[in-house]
Amino acid sequence: MADILLSPTNFWFSVALIAVFFVFILELISVFFGVSMLGLNDDIGDIDSNGFLSSAFANFLNLNKVPFLIWLVIFLTLFGLAGLIINGLTPVQLPQLLSITLAIAIGILITRKCAVFIAALLPSSETSAINNDDFIGAVAEITIGRASRGNPAEAKFTDSFSQPHFVLVEPFEKEELFAQGERVILVQKSEYSWLATRYQ
Known part of the structure; x- marks a missing residue:
């Protein structure tokens, strides 16, 4: 298993999964101190067309459905797993750029679906503020x-x-x-x- 993760062809997929592991550890530590990282940047889906993401593209990614960090963790996990599976199942070694591109596409498509599902599970908040x-x-x-x-x-x-x-x-x-x-x-x-x- 270590040989697969440390393989040069799986470098970026391993980095993605390691990043998810560190986010998990940081979240455990932050919860211990009574805070949570999962709500950070949860308004990133509302970025307008002058930002680095257009609102239409953010809506396509379903970034506005869940907090951004949750979306990112899902994507990195799926990206890493998809890359490892692609490299493990193909009989010939694919060019790294091709395997990364395929893993990104698979990760985004599945993350979009997962975001909708997770959004339905998250408690919704209703503000009592009025103008x-x-x-x-x-x-x-x-x-x-x-x-x-x-x-x-x-x-x-x-x-x-x-x-x-x-x-x-x-x-x-x-x-x-x-x-x-x-x-x-x-x-x-x-x-x-x-x-x-x-x-x-």
Whole structure:
């Protein structure tokens, strides 16, 4: 086995498998310290066409399906194994460039499929963050102060994720007044506060 791995024709395939082994060891060490390397560069699939990978090519590789390090480990493993199998099964020794090219092609094609399968197994994360546009139409209750135009008061509302938000509100109509405990509807963001109308 050592003779096969150390053979000059299998040099790059052996390097790939050794790299996977070292990543495995580093991951074990990092997990021991409470962190994980597997999420590093997990947004590489979103690189635009001005980067070293176009978004279309990244999508083809399914780089956006799983964290990049997971994708890379899968590819290196398949590349290394495919190269060893190609060199082991062919009756004549193939040129190294040809065997590497075949191993890359096989590795990429199988890695694409594996990425989809692994993505289905990974837990998906759903963010509870919302932006200012999502505040429009929210029903808030005046909690502190009395709101008039130019004199905002604090109000509170709860979003669809059951997260409370505290905002400063003032009436949309200049003559309107909002007392503590009243409910209002947020309609427009101003520079420092939200303009609101009374909740009927």
